[in-house]
Amino acid sequence: MKIDLSALFWQPESRLYQACEWLNQHLFCLLTSTICLICLLPSYFLGDQLFQLDELETQIPQLQAHNQQQQSLLDSLKAYQSKQQNAQNVLKINQQLNNLATQHHAKITQLQWQFEGEKTIALVVLGKTSALLPLVQTLNQQPHFQFKQLTFHKQPNYQIQLTALLLIKDFK
Numbered sequence: 001m002k003i004d005l006s007a008l009f010w011q012p013e014s015r016l017y018q019a020c021e022w023l024n025q026h027l028f029c030l031l032t033s034t035i036c037l038i039c040l041l042p043s044y045f046l047g048d049q050l051f052q053l054d055e056l057e058t059q060i061p062q063l064q065a066h067n068q069q070q071q072s073l074l075d076s077l078k079a080y081q082s083k084q085q086n087a088q089n090v091l092k093i094n095q096q097l098n099n100l101a102t103q104h105h106a107k108i109t110q111l112q113w114q115f116e117g118e119k120t121i122a123l124v125v126l127g128k129t130s131a132l133l134p135l136v137q138t139l140n141q142q143p144h145f146q147f148k149q150l151t152f153h154k155q156p157n158y159q160i161q162l163t164a165l166l167l168i169k170d171f172k
Helices: 002-010 015-025 027-103 129-141
Strands: 107-114 120-127 145-155 159-168
Touching (some): 015 027, 027 107, 027 129, 120 129
Antiparallel strands (some): 107 120
16 A cells, blocks of 8 residues: 555656645535535425425415315215205105005095104095005005004095004104
8 A cells, every 4th residue: 555655646647646636735625515515405405394394384274274165065965965865765755655545546635744853744645444444554564654643534425534644764
């Protein structure tokens, strides 16, 4: 190693000698720039992260307002879907009652839904006794109907009017 260093100093035209000479002349500038790079680069990244954090903190209220708006929209859509489902259930039950009445040769004269408190149907059916008693029996066997009140009234032309108040079970 000693021979290599002495050979370096004996040949000032070599590139290695010129590089060592340049390092020797500009050592202060190199050390200063290295220290600045070591100190300033992390502080730059820290400042950038703090700036991004401030931007995110300013976006939080906007995002919360947007989230609240989306939540209210979702709630209204769920309420609309629930109303649509209720309407479909009402149509389905109305259709089922009409089918049962036509099967038993009876005529529904009034069908009124009540949604306050218990879900009930006020039902008025006109027909003959031989048709209404099997209809009552069929309605009693249905799993989602329960009689709350049941009355028969004699009508002219040998017909009977059935007035029933049906409770609806498992209605959503």
